[in-house]
Amino acid sequence: MTPAHERDTATRSASAEDPAERVSAGRAIPARTAEKRRAIVEAATRLFLQQGYDGTSMDEIAAAAAVSKQTVYKQFVDKEQLFGDMVLGIAERADGIVEALNDGFARVTAAEEGLALLAETYAAAVLAPAVLALRRLVISEASPLPRTFFDLRHGG
Numbered sequence: 001m002t003p004a005h006e007r008d009t010a011t012r013s014a015s016a017e018d019p020a021e022r023v024s025a026g027r028a029i030p031a032r033t034a035e036k037r038r039a040i041v042e043a044a045t046r047l048f049l050q051q052g053y054d055g056t057s058m059d060e061i062a063a064a065a066a067v068s069k070q071t072v073y074k075q076f077v078d079k080e081q082l083f084g085d086m087v088l089g090i091a092e093r094a095d096g097i098v099e100a101l102n103d104g105f106a107r108v109t110a111a112e113e114g115l116a117l118l119a120e121t122y123a124a125a126v127l128a129p130a131v132l133a134l135r136r137l138v139i140s141e142a143s144p145l146p147r148t149f150f151d152l153r154h155g156g
Contacts (some may be wrong), residue, residue, distance in 0.1 A: 039065040
């Protein structure tokens with residue numbers, strides 16, 4: 001276990017609140033809470049992509065998001081869940097590809113145009129710097145975090 005992980009685990013057990021108070025997927029999230037959650041995920045994304053999973057602590061994420069560590073743990077049960085949400089958030093951007101293709105295909109008049117649009121859109125999406133950085137990070141962290149990746153792969 002890394003020092004950052006040990007520090008996070010020790011602090012979490014001392015400061016975690018009642019799990020019933022945490023934000024659930026099925027519950028409406030107030031705007032201010034949603035803003036904090038977005039700030040946490042953005043900070044975590046930046047730090048995880050720069051420093052890796054083990055190199056990033058929840059303290060650093062809280063500081064970068066300008067929220068308290070308690071707020072981070074209200075939003076996310078642990079660092080593993082936050083990491084999983086970060087991975088899914090970047091992956092969900094792929095939905096924009098489908099929308100772009102649908103819009104583009106509506107204007108296409110020839111098969112060659114459609115194939116070119118598909119190739120260009122796909123290449124731009126998979127070669128985007130954030131996607132490449134995420135891919136490297138997921139590959140490097142897949143072994144230490146098997147549960148997270150199994151859950152993500154199986155929609156859980």
